[in-house]
Each structure stands twice: as C-alpha cells, then as structure tokens.
Amino acid sequence: MTALLLSLHVLAAIVAIGPITVAASMFPRYVRPPGEDAEAPPERDRRQVAALLHRICRGYTVLGVAVPVFGVATGARLGVLTDAWLLASILLTVAAAALLTAVILPGQRSLLDPATVSESAAGGDTADGARGEVAGAGTGGADARGSAAARLAMTTGIFNLLWAAVVVLMIVRPGSTTGV
Template sequence: MTKLVLSIHVLAAIILIGPATIAASLFPRYARQALAPQGEEAGSAMGALRVLHRVTRLYAGASLLVPAFGVVTAQLMGSLGQSWMIASMVLTAIAAGLLAFTVFSQDAVMEVLDEKAGDTAARSAAAATLPRLAMITGLFSLAWAVVTVLMVFRPGSSTGA
C-alpha cells in the first residue's frame, strides 16, 4: 500500500506541480507583452496569457493533492515527525502561499487587460508588478526544488533510504 500511495504522490507532483510552475513562470513574460502599447505582439500575447492564467489557476487547485498524498505516505512510512519531513511540510506551505499570491496577482493583471477602456495608468501599474511576480514564481520554483531534494536525500532519516 505504501508504494502505491508513494507512486501516486510522485505522479501527482510531476503532473500537477510541473505545469503550474511552468505556466506561472511564463505568465510575467507574456503579460509584459500584452500590457505594452497595442500592437501585433500585444494581441498575440493575450491568447497565450489567458491559457497560462487558466493553467496556473486549475493546476494550483489540483496540486493540493500532492501534500495530501505526501502526508499519507509519510504516515505510512513512519517518517511524519522527522526533521526532513517537517522541513518539507513547512516549505510546501510556503510554496502554497507563494502560488496563491501568484494566482491573485495574475487575476489582477487579467482584470486590467480585460477592461475595454485601456486605462494607461492601470496598465502601467499592472506592468510595474510583473518583476515582483516573476520573483515570486522563481521563489515558488525554488521551494519545490528544495522539497524535491529533501524527499530524495532525506537527511537524518531513519527510514533506511
């Protein structure tokens, strides 16, 4: 049973967190193009931006299954109280917070782009948030990379791996 739950946990991480990470990371680039003064590049970026936003939102919600299966796996393996597992859970919570911030920031950018008036001040304000959004998505990716390393190396683990 442990191997099945662990397999589901790993597959869920790959299938759900990977696309959310990529879509969130690409969003600021296409948002920059879409927020630029109207031109051919801005129009073509909108379609990609809508897809990236939808992928980020859907996969962010579905990725809640990853820590759920992770906790069950840790419980079955008897490693729930070990330091590497606690660190992984804390980093997972931080990553979830960063992803939630990313989704809400993307929502704000999409609202500005969906307004028909084309308020240049609102567009400029939204464009000013993009470097921070790119940094947050980078931190989200880094958090998951560290969690992955902790899951593989399990420093101080007593589970024999």
Template structure:
C-alpha cells in the same frame, strides 16, 4: 499500499506541480511584453493563468498523498519531512497569495488603457521574482524528498 501511495504522490507532483511552476514562470515575461504593447493580446496570459489555477487545485493531491505515505512509513515526525511539509505550505501560500492574484490583476489591466497597463507593469516585473521563489521552494522540497537527511528509511 505504500508503493501505490508513493506512486500517486510522485505522479501528482509531476503532473500538477510541474505545469504550475512552468506556467507561472512563463507568465511574467509575456505579461511584460503584452503590457508594453500598443494592442496587447491576453489569450496566452489567460491560458497560463488558467493552467496555474486549475493545476494548483489538482496539486492539493501532492501533500495529501505525501502525508499518507509518511504515515504509512512512520516518518511523519522526521525533521526532513516536517521541513518539506512547511516548505510546501509556504509554496502554496506564495502561489495563492502572491502569484495568482497578480496574474489576474495583470490580465485585467492588459484590457485597459495604456496608463493602467503602465501602472501595473512594476507588479508584473516583481512577479518574476515571486515565481522564482515559488520554483525554488519546490526544488528544495524535491531535494529533501530525495536526500532525506537523517531519515531512517533511506540511503
């Protein structure tokens, strides 16, 4: 059963977290370009925001199945797993609080006049840093899942 749960956990991470990370990181440069344009096109921005939102919801499966695997292996108290769970929670918080709302704000501003678009441009620039932190958090979790320092179950 643990092999099945681990398989679902890894597949969910690949299928949901990967696309969210890529879509979120693609959004800022396109947003900056469109906000600076005379007649911005928001179709790509809307698609990237939709991917970020929908796949984030699917991404809830990652920690759910991860906790099930950890419980099955009896390692929920291991430091590497506790840190991974905390970083996962931080990454989810960054996405929900700092990435998705700014994406929505940028899309709304892109449909407005030039002054409104110019006013939101600094937030679109900072979004690059925020999505970079989001990606770095997931990269750290991935490394912890592979290396598992101090784990009694691994290499």
C-alpha cells in the same frame, strides 16, 4: 500499499506542480509591455496566452492538493511523520501553497484585471472568456504593469525554489540510511 501511495505522490507532484511552475514562470513575459522588441507577438495574442497560462495555474492548483494528501499518507505508512526532513518539507510546501494562492494567482488575475475590460467588440475575447484588454494596455500604465510583472516573476521564482528545496529533501532525506 506504501509503494502505491509513494508512486501516486510522485506522479501527482510531476503532473500538478510541474505545469504550475512552467506556466507561472512564463506568465510575466506575456503581460509585460513589449518595449522595443520588434518580434514580440501582437497584444491580442499576448493577452490570450497570458489568460491561458493563468487558467493552467488555477486548474492545476486544484489538482495540486493531491500532492500533500498522498505525501502525508505515504509518510504515515512509512512512520516518518515526525522526522525533521518531512516536517521541513511540509513547512516549505505550506509556504509555496501560500505564495501561489495569496500572491501569484491574485497577481496574475490583477494583471488580467476585468475592471479595465472594455465591452466593445474591438477588445476581443481573452482565453478565459473575459472581454477586453490587459490592465493598463494602451495607457500610461505600461510602467506599472511592467513593475507588477517583474514582482510577479520574482515571487514565482521563489515559489519554484521552494518546490526545488522540497524535492531535494524528499530525495536526500537527511538522517536516513538511503540519504546521500
């Protein structure tokens, strides 16, 4: 049973957390003003990609709840719930989850702000069904949007580093006989 729980924990981490880290890391690129890049995709395409990446992050966040559930179940089976490495992993996981739900997802949503959405047919549909344009598009808000995207990219980097630290703790398990 322990092997099954551990397998489900690792599989859930790969299937759920992997897509979040990739999609969240790509998102800021598609909401930044294109600047001088002549090869940047058209604004409508960038909006659609950004909306799709946000939907991926939201959807896999729900699936990601399985990771700590299977992790705690595995830890209980192994009798390691009070080990320092597992407690540190839990704290890092809580910090990563808080960043995702309190900063990254709302930050993405604000960059796809429906308050600035135009109801005109010229705005078109985004990938998540909203109509119109990315916040600040076509206005003087390009600098603000670029700054918000940069802050979001930094926060996403921290989120990814937290998960990398959890992975290292799960593999090395300080103090264990199987640790490196």
